[in-house]
Amino acid sequence: MAGRPGDPRVRARDRTHGGSVFETWWFWTIVGVVVVGTAIGIGVAASGGVEGPVNGDTMPAVLTF
Numbered sequence: 001m002a003g004r005p006g007d008p009r010v011r012a013r014d015r016t017h018g019g020s021v022f023e024t025w026w027f028w029t030i031v032g033v034v035v036v037g038t039a040i041g042i043g044v045a046a047s048g049g050v051e052g053p054v055n056g057d058t059m060p061a062v063l064t065f
Helices: 025-046
Strands: none
Touching: none
């Protein structure tokens, strides 16, 4: 009977031949990481960057006794 395991007419999907890269989980993971990274980069660039010390400058310490 066709369709039973072990039947030579039933072939497992060969991952080295056939099949599209667009059907793999890792391709869409990479696409998602690139899209999210680009969105974050555009958001930071559009907001004027990150505020903070420049060239190693730090706020002076205020000591009170």
